[in-house]
Amino acid sequence: MRILPNRKKRRADMRPALLIPDVITGTDIRIPLGLHLLVSGTTGSGKTNLLLAILTALICHVEAGDVCLLAIDLKDGVSANAVKNLYTSIAGTIEETVALLQKVRRLITSRNQWLKENFLLEVKPSQKHPLVIIMIDEALQLYGATDPDIIKQQRKAQDLLDQILLMGRNTAVMVIAAIQDPRKEAFKLRERFPERIALRLNDKAEAVMAMNQVAITQGAAPWLIPTGSPGLTWFYDTDEHMAIRFQSPYISIHDLQAETANLHPIDASRLFPDAPQLPHKEEQ
Template sequence: MTLFPVRRKSREASNSRPALAVPNQLGEDDFHLPLGLHLLIVGTTGSGKTTLLSNILLAFDEFLREGSVRLLAIDLKDGVSATACAGFYTKIASTLPEAVDLLQETVELVKKRNAWLKSRHETEIRWSMQTPLIVILIDEALQLYGAASPEQKKLQAQAQEALDALLLTGRSAGIMVIAAVQDPRKEFFKSRDHYPERMALALNSKDEAKMALGDEAVSRGAAPWLISHSTPGRGWYYDDLGHKAIRFQVPPVQADEIRTMSSILEPFTHQQDIKSLATRQKELS
């Protein structure tokens, strides 16, 4: 019988916003990531981004089981990492054209949801099985930038435009973006400032840490430039609400654990979401 690490259920954050409980081997308790707020993960090659993302995926367990969260993936490394966790995702984009389609489809969903909110004089979608929180996980988001050929540059520009729209207008509509990058500098990742939640694994310098987490996080003790690459999955998270830097070490995730969890999930499409909104609007009219 395979034994997996004990994973506590997700709980509410101290501000009553639903949160993901991510295991921390350096403390007695999990640390909590607020759901619905865009999250940026920064770490050099070999720092353990895949391990951290796998732990975050597993932390979505109870929300995925109840159907209040649906996951989409953009993995431009031929989709290898995302496909290993395919059961968690409604849709995986592994090429730039597929990424553009996924992002633009989600922008259209945001427009539909926001139109529904305006018709109801409401300000935020309440997540449910009918209108779940849509989480887009982008592995190596820097691949949406810096193309050489005109055709690739055009596609990247379309992807960036759609992503910026989601970052700026998606929160009220129940859209969350989790992006992982290697380099936090704005000349490489122009949308950095649109992510209110930040996590940093091993980085190269104190300056990179300030770009990734902010000056206040570093002043309160966050020091990702001191993390050894021999400890992948170790990093810092800045709890803005509690004004504290949290040092963490996520556990390794076994492939069997991912397969077991992903086998129980059911697919969901944007079309189902839009149809549900239309039905609810008709019932209320």
């Protein structure tokens, strides 16, 4: 008897997800954990608050030790430092970014070797090998330098990020990036993100690039979001194949700081040891 359809449905139902409260309906929006997520929106559209809502939803996972958060914040790390207790490591310069991405790339290599040795296809996130989430605020700052030395570092970072986006899913590494301009010529790695969220955008063409044509056909219209409605958001659910309109709640940075004051994220020396070790297959 063929049971593949049932298996497919169970996978979708059991996929770990972030639960973001929707103030419009009073329900939670499920955003898959482990699939790279791109957040697009113009200045003032509410990206910062949405990222804070995502971080709030991750607190319990960081506390449990099954998620490790890394930050790339090329505004000298100011935004990430405001909630530093959530992060194992913060990169505030392009040099620090390259160094951090190199560590993650080596971690992926180590986890891939472990998968091959144990005849497995993917790393299941746990306390022993947590899901690593790289939060990139204003990812377009990885581009556009004019100084030759900085351009060289940016290209290194872009190449490393591309490798991580290609190889991260099976090794429990996820990237959440925020951008203002969804055009491919501005952010060349856009197509590496299967999950898309769009806040207010300038026009329909940008919306198609930020999400996809299917989402727009199903009613997603981020270019029609009023300027006075920051935080109003469209998300295309790839499990249910539907466009969802929602609004995340306002997150007070002071409340988030208070909630994470005693939080102890995974130590970087445990995540990135000289010779990373993963548990044997039977310990999964």
